[in-house]
Amino acid sequence: MPELPEVETVRVGLAPILDGRLITGVSVLHPRPIRGQDGGADVFVHRLVGRTIATPLRRGKYLWWPLDRGDALLAHLGMSGQFRVDDPAAPLQRHARVCIDLSGGGQDPRTTPHVTQVRFVDQRMFGGLQVSFGGAGLPPEIAHIARDLFDPELDRTALVGRIQRSSSRIKALLLNQSVVSGIGNIYADEALWRARVHGETRGEALSARKVHALLTAAFDTMTEALAQGGTSFDTLYVNVNGESGYFSRRLNVYGREGEACLRCQTPIRRVAFANRSSHFCPRCQRRG
DNA sequence: ATCGCGACCTGGTTGC
DNA sequence: TGCAACCAGGTCGCGA
Numbered sequence: 001m002p003e004l005p006e007v008e009t010v011r012v013g014l015a016p017i018l019d020g021r022l023i024t025g026v027s028v029l030h031p032r033p034i035r036g037q038d039g040g041a042d043v044f045v046h047r048l049v050g051r052t053i054a055t056p057l058r059r060g061k062y063l064w065w066p067l068d069r070g071d072a073l074l075a076h077l078g079m080s081g082q083f084r085v086d087d088p089a090a091p092l093q094r095h096a097r098v099c100i101d102l103s104g105g106g107q108d109p110r111t112t113p114h115v116t117q118v119r120f121v122d123q124r125m126f127g128g129l130q131v132s133f134g135g136a137g138l139p140p141e142i143a144h145i146a147r148d149l150f151d152p153e154l155d156r157t158a159l160v161g162r163i164q165r166s167s168s169r170i171k172a173l174l175l176n177q178s179v180v181s182g183i184g185n186i187y188a189d190e191a192l193w194r195a196r197v198h199g200e201t202r203g204e205a206l207s208a209r210k211v212h213a214l215l216t217a218a219f220d221t222m223t224e225a226l227a228q229g230g231t232s233f234d235t236l237y238v239n240v241n242g243e244s245g246y247f248s249r250r251l252n253v254y255g256r257e258g259e260a261c262l263r264c265q266t267p268i269r270r271v272a273f274a275n276r277s278s279h280f281c282p283r284c285q286r287r288g
Numbered sequence: 289a290t291c292g293c294g295a296c297c298t299g300g301t302t303g304c
Numbered sequence: 305t306g307c308a309a310c311c312a313g314g315t316c317g318c319g320a
Contacts, residue, residue, distance in 0.1 A: 003313065032297080061314075079314055080298080124297045126314060168290060177315080185313055275293070302310075
């Protein structure tokens with residue numbers, strides 16, 4: 001569910017809560033979200049308690065909290081994962097899976113209470129947490145994840161070239177996290193609509209100019225979504241305070257099957273694509 | 289190299 | 305009202 005703008009909203013929300021805080025306790029309420037942890041819950045807890053956290057980082061849809069010995073708590077929200085910041089005495093959310101107690105001063109003691117609990121809440125449990133030993137840089141578990149469009153070190157020319165050399169369909173390339181990360185089904189459909197590209201066009205059939213326009217469309221869509229606090233259809237996606245974003249009001253094609261295209265009034269179509277749905281305008285977005 | 293598919297999960301909505 | 309089928313924004317691994 002959460003794509004780059006939603007994960008970045010969570011990262012920004014967590015930053016002042018986590019930076020400089022000490023982990024005083026961890027409780028694993030369900031084993032599923034730490035399935036990737038070698039050694040299971042005991043090791044997970046042992047490696048976190050007593051550690052100090054730095055500012056959280058992100059690549060694509062992955063988030064990690066650097067810890068004081070060069071390792072990190074690596075997290076993916078999956079389809080329904082949330083990080084919630086609560087008073088430890090507040091009632092547990094129904095799908096709370098892991099609770100992490102923090103103490104010590106945050107950056108701003110007026111807004112960060114002395115004792116806080118960060119809860120990983122995940123209804124469907126496609127998300128996960130694990131301690132990674134990658135050193136200060138990118139956790140090795142996500143070495144295959146390409147830079148995202150918000151990454152200042154992204155080599156856009158190389159990315160355009162990679163896309164143009166591929167016989168894959170452009171929507172599959174946008175969704176492939178080892179090509180460019182952070183884009184999921186919603187923003188892929190939105191970017192393709194904005195750039196007037198049919199998702200089944202092969203990468204090799206697109207001009208460099210068109211690929212650039214498509215990447216710019218994806219970047220702009222995600223930038224606008226981030227400014228709105230992310231996209232949400234319901235309470236499944238929320239920020240660290242449990243609030244939903246407003247970008248769903250601005251979606252141009254996603255979820256608009258049968259409704260008029262906002263450019264040409266042609267009814268938006270929905271078709272199956274790689275085990276999910278694609279939404280597009282059959283007039284604005286012609287196959288290449 | 290690429291694709292479709294199933295698996296991993298829960299729960300809300302839809303239709304009979 | 306009950307119940308089954310279908311749907312959901314992600315990722316991984318399999319076999320073709």
